[in-house]
Amino acid sequence: MARQAEVKHLFPKLKFKVGGDKHRKLSNPDGPAGRIRKIQKTLTALFKYERIELNFNRADETRGYVELLIDKARKNGPHDKETMEFADFYILEKQLVHKLFKVLVPRYENYTDSFTSFYMVPRECPGHYFQRSVLELKGNIYPSLEIENPNTKNMIHNVLLDAAKKEYRYKKYKEIAKDMENNSSPSDGVS
Numbered sequence: 001m002a003r004q005a006e007v008k009h010l011f012p013k014l015k016f017k018v019g020g021d022k023h024r025k026l027s028n029p030d031g032p033a034g035r036i037r038k039i040q041k042t043l044t045a046l047f048k049y050e051r052i053e054l055n056f057n058r059a060d061e062t063r064g065y066v067e068l069l070i071d072k073a074r075k076n077g078p079h080d081k082e083t084m085e086f087a088d089f090y091i092l093e094k095q096l097v098h099k100l101f102k103v104l105v106p107r108y109e110n111y112t113d114s115f116t117s118f119y120m121v122p123r124e125c126p127g128h129y130f131q132r133s134v135l136e137l138k139g140n141i142y143p144s145l146e147i148e149n150p151n152t153k154n155m156i157h158n159v160l161l162d163a164a165k166k167e168y169r170y171k172k173y174k175e176i177a178k179d180m181e182n183n184s185s186p187s188d189g190v191s
Contacts, residue, residue, distance in 0.1 A: 039065055042135075044092040046116075047099060051136035053121060059135040063116050065090060066137075070115045073105050107139050114138075119145050 028034025042062040045052050052059075069090060076083040078101040087097050108115050121132040134145060152158065 040090050040092050043069070043090050044096060046135060046137065047091060047096045047104070048093065050140035051134065051142050053132060053134050056120070056131040056133045059118065059133045063118060063135055066116055066135075067114060069100070070104060070108060073100050074108060077101070077105075104137070111138070117145070 028038060030037070038058060039062050042052070042054065042058055043065055046062065046066055069087060072080075072083045072086060078084065084097075087100055088094070091097050091100065115138055117136050117138055119134040121134060123131065136142070136145070153162070
């Protein structure tokens with residue numbers, strides 16, 4: 001019996017699963033064709049705007065296809081027939097295929113990690129049930145969504161608090177020194 005290669009071994013290794021054994025529930029009345037259309041629309045919107053907010057399942061599923069498409073475009077270039085067919089199938093607006101090869105591929109030429117960032121959006125209470133997330137291409141023009149550590153020493157409130165602490169300690173040390181001088185002075189009548 002001839003052994004068949006598994007499809008997952010044919011794809012380049014990425015940091016996370018693409019597709020997998022079980023697809024996410026991107027429910028659509030059109031069935032699998034509607035699911036693919038949702039992925040195409042999301043992938044096209046991500047290439048167009050470079051940052052989008054959407055439901056968690058849809059963003060997580062689309063992220064794998066975005067990573068795979070950029071990785072194939074980076075490795076094979078625009079002259080590879082299979083890569084062009086893949087890009088043509090998933091990118092609905094054809095001018096974005098040019099953006100893929102002329103803007104995104106040079107941007108990610110020296111990247112060794114993923115090309116996308118994925119953030120969870122806090123749920124509004126009361127709000128809708130579905131978990132929301134933000135999917136973005138790294139290196140975009142928008143400000144970063146990552147929260148930096150608020151305890152950095154160079155922030156104005158931390159500088160002012162440090163100065164106030166030093167001043168307070170200086171006053172306390174002066175009081176302690178004065179008390180020690182008064183207590184250590186020779187007592188009258190005691191020998």
